[in-house]
Amino acid sequence: MxxxxxxxxxxxxxxxxxxxxxxxxxxxxxxxxxxxxxxxxxxxxxxxxxxxxxxxxxxxxxxxxxxxxxxDGALPRTVVRVGAIVVSAGVCQFVFGNWWWLLLLLAIPAVMTLGLRNR
Incomplete structure (x- = not known):
């Protein structure tokens, strides 16, 4: 039952x-x-x-x-965060027509470092 x-x-x-x-x-x-x-x-x-x-x-x-x-999802969370940064930067660049949004890609090393350190 x-x-x-x-x-x-x-x-x-x-x-x-x-x-x-x-x-x-x-x-x-x-x-x-x-x-x-x-x-x-x-x-x-x-x-x-x-x-x-x-x-x-x-x-x-x-x-x-x-x-x-x-x-355990420690690494995939980091991968998803990096993917979110890349997608966000691309969308903002497309929507606002300004390449400065691509500077968000510089956050990727920080996200990768913090994500792997918290493993």
């Missing part, structure tokens, strides 16, 4: 799911649009089943030390 697929998900499970999505994005399995759409689904998920449906067409991630189906 206690079907685990109907169990409500916690905030920490959502966070781990978002980390796993970031890893799939970093590996090139998801586009930016797919990452945004699936991230939105993770935030709307109420049950374990709904959360699992977000990953139905993706390969399973290796289990972390806790035995979870999600993995």
């Amino acid at each position: 206690n079907d685990s697929s109907h169990t409500r998900v916690s905030s920490s499970e959502r966070d781990r799911a978002l980390d796993e999505l970031a890893q799939h994005f970093a590996l090139g399995r998801l586009s930016v649009e797919e990452l945004e759409e699936r991230s939105s689904r993770v935030w709307r998920a109420i049950t374990v089943r709904q959360l699992a449906e977000t990953f139905a067409d993706l390969p399973a991630a290796p289990a972390s030390a806790e035995g979870s189906y999600l993995t």
Whole structure:
């Protein structure tokens, strides 16, 4: 009677799911649009089943030390942050027509250094 697929998900499970999505994005399995759409689904998920449906067409991630189906996301978070900087700089440059926005790309080494240091 206690079907685990109907169990409500916690905030920490959502966070781990978002980390796993970031890893799939970093590996090139998801586009930016797919990452945004699936991230939105993770935030709307109420049950374990709904959360699992977000990953139905993706390969399973290796289990972390806790035995979870999600993995540690320290490096992918850094990759996602760098990607966000690149996309933001490109969009701002296109929208405002000023190449000075591309100076945002200079923030990438700082983000990479801080992200790897916090690993």
